[in-house]
Amino acid sequence: MNPDYDSINKPKMTNDLNSSGSLDAFLKELEAREKDLDMSSEFVVEIEEYNIEEDDDEIAQLEKLLATIEPNKKLEEFTPQVKSNFAPGNPVIPDSRTFSDLEAEIKKLNSEVSKINAERQEMAETMRRRSTDFENFKNRTERERAEIFRSVLSNLAAKVFPVIDNLERALSSANNHTEEKSPDFQQFIDGVGLINHQLSVVLEEMGIQPITAVGKPFNPHFHEAVATVQTNQVPHNTVVAELLRGYKIDDKVIRPSMVKVSANSQPSTSSDVSLEIE
Amino acid sequence: MGKVIGIDLGTTNCCVSVLEGGTIQIIPNKEGGRTTPSVVGFTEKGERLVGQIAKRQAVTNPNNTLFAVKRLIGRKFNSLEADKMRETAPFEIVEAPNGDAHIRVLDRTYSPPEISAIVLQRLKQSAEEFLGTTVTEAIITVPAYFDDFQRQATRDAGKIAGLEVERIINEPTAAALAYGFGKNRSERIVVYDLGGGTFDVTILEINDGVFEVLSTSGNTFLGGEDFDQRIINWVVEKFKLENGIDLKEDRLALQRLKEAAERAKCELSSVTETTINLPFIAADATGPKHINSVLTRAKFEELVKDLVELSVEPCQKALWDAKLQASDIDKVILVGGQTRSPIIAKTVTELFGKEPSSEINPDEVVAMGAGIQGGVLTGDVKDIVLLDVLPLSLGLETRGGLFVKLIGRNSTIPLKNAMTFTTVVDNQQSVEIHILQGERELAAANRSLGKFELVGIPPAARGVPQIEVMFEVDPNGIVNVSARDKMTGLEQAMQITPSSGLAPDEIDRLIMEAETSVEKDKETKQLILARNNLESILTNTRNAMNEFGRGLPPDQQTEINGVLNEAEEFLKSDSLDAIRATIEKVEATANKLTETLMATVA
Numbered sequence: 001m002n003p004d005y006d007s008i009n010k011p012k013m014t015n016d017l018n019s020s021g022s023l024d025a026f027l028k029e030l031e032a033r034e035k036d037l038d039m040s041s042e043f044v045v046e047i048e049e050y051n052i053e054e055d056d057d058e059i060a061q062l063e064k065l066l067a068t069i070e071p072n073k074k075l076e077e078f079t080p081q082v083k084s085n086f087a088p089g090n091p092v093i094p095d096s097r098t099f100s101d102l103e104a105e106i107k108k109l110n111s112e113v114s115k116i117n118a119e120r121q122e123m124a125e126t127m128r129r130r131s132t133d134f135e136n137f138k139n140r141t142e143r144e145r146a147e148i149f150r151s152v153l154s155n156l157a158a159k160v161f162p163v164i165d166n167l168e169r170a171l172s173s174a175n176n177h178t179e180e181k182s183p184d185f186q187q188f189i190d191g192v193g194l195i196n197h198q199l200s201v202v203l204e205e206m207g208i209q210p211i212t213a214v215g216k217p218f219n220p221h222f223h224e225a226v227a228t229v230q231t232n233q234v235p236h237n238t239v240v241a242e243l244l245r246g247y248k249i250d251d252k253v254i255r256p257s258m259v260k261v262s263a264n265s266q267p268s269t270s271s272d273v274s275l276e277i278e
Numbered sequence: 279m280g281k282v283i284g285i286d287l288g289t290t291n292c293c294v295s296v297l298e299g300g301t302i303q304i305i306p307n308k309e310g311g312r313t314t315p316s317v318v319g320f321t322e323k324g325e326r327l328v329g330q331i332a333k334r335q336a337v338t339n340p341n342n343t344l345f346a347v348k349r350l351i352g353r354k355f356n357s358l359e360a361d362k363m364r365e366t367a368p369f370e371i372v373e374a375p376n377g378d379a380h381i382r383v384l385d386r387t388y389s390p391p392e393i394s395a396i397v398l399q400r401l402k403q404s405a406e407e408f409l410g411t412t413v414t415e416a417i418i419t420v421p422a423y424f425d426d427f428q429r430q431a432t433r434d435a436g437k438i439a440g441l442e443v444e445r446i447i448n449e450p451t452a453a454a455l456a457y458g459f460g461k462n463r464s465e466r467i468v469v470y471d472l473g474g475g476t477f478d479v480t481i482l483e484i485n486d487g488v489f490e491v492l493s494t495s496g497n498t499f500l501g502g503e504d505f506d507q508r509i510i511n512w513v514v515e516k517f518k519l520e521n522g523i524d525l526k527e528d529r530l531a532l533q534r535l536k537e538a539a540e541r542a543k544c545e546l547s548s549v550t551e552t553t554i555n556l557p558f559i560a561a562d563a564t565g566p567k568h569i570n571s572v573l574t575r576a577k578f579e580e581l582v583k584d585l586v587e588l589s590v591e592p593c594q595k596a597l598w599d600a601k602l603q604a605s606d607i608d609k610v611i612l613v614g615g616q617t618r619s620p621i622i623a624k625t626v627t628e629l630f631g632k633e634p635s636s637e638i639n640p641d642e643v644v645a646m647g648a649g650i651q652g653g654v655l656t657g658d659v660k661d662i663v664l665l666d667v668l669p670l671s672l673g674l675e676t677r678g679g680l681f682v683k684l685i686g687r688n689s690t691i692p693l694k695n696a697m698t699f700t701t702v703v704d705n706q707q708s709v710e711i712h713i714l715q716g717e718r719e720l721a722a723a724n725r726s727l728g729k730f731e732l733v734g735i736p737p738a739a740r741g742v743p744q745i746e747v748m749f750e751v752d753p754n755g756i757v758n759v760s761a762r763d764k765m766t767g768l769e770q771a772m773q774i775t776p777s778s779g780l781a782p783d784e785i786d787r788l789i790m791e792a793e794t795s796v797e798k799d800k801e802t803k804q805l806i807l808a809r810n811n812l813e814s815i816l817t818n819t820r821n822a823m824n825e826f827g828r829g830l831p832p833d834q835q836t837e838i839n840g841v842l843n844e845a846e847e848f849l850k851s852d853s854l855d856a857i858r859a860t861i862e863k864v865e866a867t868a869n870k871l872t873e874t875l876m877a878t879v880a
Contacts, residue, residue, distance in 0.1 A: 125657070130299060133298045133299040134299060136298070136410050137299060169557060169558030169566075170558060170566075173561065173565075173566040176561075220319070226529050227337060228337060228338055243530040243533070244533075256334060261337070263338070
């Protein structure tokens, strides 16, 4: 029972008593009051019971809902908050806001959960992509690492080749010089020739080999044709002259040979050229 | 969805990229190059060569080595471009039954998409090797001025190569994407693209993910190769004057000079002076001759001044067409290797009043943009939306052969639009709906997509009947056109599916063919490898015989030589099994030889 009720009503009653003259009237009044009092006390009880039931239902409902949202979350966290409405001394007023507030909160949480879920899924997806990318990157790097020495060497060699070309041009120019050479000059040329030889030995040691071209069937994987020569003396599509020497490292071409290629005046359709693939 | 690769399918060179681990990677080809020449060679042996390798044999096989096929893709045999190609190309361009330009190679004809497919197939293989997984989806870039036919033909090329082309995007759009433009920004961008053989300038407007092409112009026969040629000519003339020798008559000298010229041009992009150093370039009675010429950047710029000028007018035209002033432009992007020359940047700065962006490798920027778009489709890139737009206007032919646009270019699709037309003469009972695509005022100058007739219009004075024509473009670019007589409700409609001139069943057949040719290529490769193997074993054994054979009894010598001579014949064989059997036989003989020799030594 609400303890405040009497204390509020009592003085009022006294006041009423004072103002009314007859006992009859007083009794009637008292009866009426009593009725009122009963009614209101019953009413309050009803409300209380009703509220408890209602709220219990609400809690159960909430629990169910929350359980579906986050099954792992302990319910105790929420319960005290709800129960505090029934702490002694608090007026029990049917609070219509509680329900809609909670509903809103559930909605909010729900949307947050689905947002987080979506984010998690996205992260997982990104993770998956990144790890495949990384796996592939790792494998490729592994492959490339084995290649690095070869590719660095190829790059260096490619820059040195023109120097070797020119050295050889110098030598052949000197050797083509038909006039009598002085012994000094001849010795000088021979010396330069030895340097040239030394260079080719160094290349060989590094695994860099000249590509054979002249007399071979033309093969674009190793040779670059810059001209054709009409001739029937060699099979169609045969390298007849090497203008610039090509080089390879293992079977990887660093620089293709620059060549002239034979063209028979009536090329046979079933040419017996055998092509090579690296 | 697996990886979506981005492909810049260029006139002279191609480049492929893919988004990996959040960054764009350029995929190198088998030969290690970051770009692949757009060249395909067919050998008499039935081998198909692509890229650098195909280029190397072009001289020996000019009729069957195809390049710049992009100029022909989606074109008619009697088009201007095909005419120009016929004048210069050493291969044979023929007319297909449907009027398209096709190419005759050896004993059959190929459509341009088939040739592009061969290049694409090779790029796909490189990508698969790089990524260690199969690749089936791609973004391919095309010039902004490509019409529906050319775009569809490019799509078909991808399909034949076994690639699902998820999007066709404009090259300038791709370049802008690579620079990260268009992220929640509204900008006007000029893309100045001076490639190996073509020059394009495009003005783009970007608004919330919509890349609109405001105008495009260019010169299809201007490129970096012309710049090299200027240096070559300068050296040749100078040499002739000093030594009286014409280097152009010497293939080797010319080839050396070509390389030196290209190198000099590249060097002059970073230094102001370089030396063209070609010792022993020629010789006459007085002895060997050398070239040792200093080329300054100023001299080079003087040599190519008129070429650079050639690019100015298209830029001005593009501004004019877009109805813009230079001051309206927010950004300028340089694309194509030739734009590395400072004189280009200088000219562009003068033209548009802005320093151009050139931080990204201009040879790779388009492919990179395509790769980023691939990332957008797979969900790896999130902050970019790129909407599909109609590349060219759609409309009808009206009285006097005029072209009326119903849907303007750059409209985002899907969309629809209707317009009401009427008759031109009294009691006209039918109207012809001729659907065209293009930007020109005259219908004849635009590309015809199809036509149909609406018949049964009730007799009436001219100008009275009201015929509503509706154009509808769906998300796949398929155009539906309907015409309805408003009075009678009579209606006639037509669907225009993007077509490259190849029928769907034909494309299916070509896909099959491409797949089998990959198989065949594999077989050929195996055959060649086996032959090589046999050849080296033969050579080694012969060498061993020549060196040590004398120590063997004469009958054994004859026997071994017999085996070797017999094996020699199989070098020409086309049967893989026969070659393999021979290899075994020779190996057995070689082993016997070694054993006998070891025994002799012991």
